[in-house]
Amino acid sequence: MKKLIVSAIGCCALLVSCGPKSTAVTGPKYTSSEQLAQGKTIFENSCNKCHALPNPEKHDDEGWLKTLSRMAPKAKLNEEQHQMVYDYLISVNKK
Numbered sequence: 001m002k003k004l005i006v007s008a009i010g011c012c013a014l015l016v017s018c019g020p021k022s023t024a025v026t027g028p029k030y031t032s033s034e035q036l037a038q039g040k041t042i043f044e045n046s047c048n049k050c051h052a053l054p055n056p057e058k059h060d061d062e063g064w065l066k067t068l069s070r071m072a073p074k075a076k077l078n079e080e081q082h083q084m085v086y087d088y089l090i091s092v093n094k095k
C-alpha cells in the first residue's frame with residue numbers, strides 16, 4: 001500500500017513538471033535546421049500580429065528567454081512552437 005502511494009506521488013510530480021499547460025522553455029533544445037526553419041516560419045507568422053516583427057538581435061539568449069515567455073502565450077504558441085521560435089531566435093541573434 002505504501003508503495004502504491006509513493007508511486008502515485010511520483011507519477012503526479014512527473015505530470016506537473018512535464019504538463020502541457022506551461023510554456024516552460026528554459027534553454028536551447030533544438031539545433032537541427034529543420035526545426036530552426038520551422039521556428040523562423042512561426043516567428044514570422046505569429047509575432048507581427050500586434051507589433052512589427054521584432055529584430056532577433058534585440059535580445060541576447062537570456063533576454064529572449066524572458067521576453068518570449070511573455071510573448072509566446074500572447075501569440076498562443078504551444079510549448080513546442082515556443083521552443084522552436086526560441087531556438088531560431090538565439091541561432092540568429094549573434095552577429
Ligand code: HEC
Pocket residue numbers: 043046047048049050051054058067068070071072074075076077085
Ligand atoms: C497578442 C499580441 C501580441 C503578440 C501575438 C505578440 N506580442 Fe510582442 N508585444 C505585445 C505587446 C502589447 C507588447 C508591449 C508590452 C510589453 O512589452 O509587454 C509587446 C512587446 C514585445 C517586445 C518588446 C519588449 C521586449 O521585452 O523586448 C518584443 C521583443 C516582442 N513583443 C516580441 C514578440 C515575439 C517574439 C512574439 C511572437 C512569439 C510576439 N511578440 C507576439 C503584444 C504581442
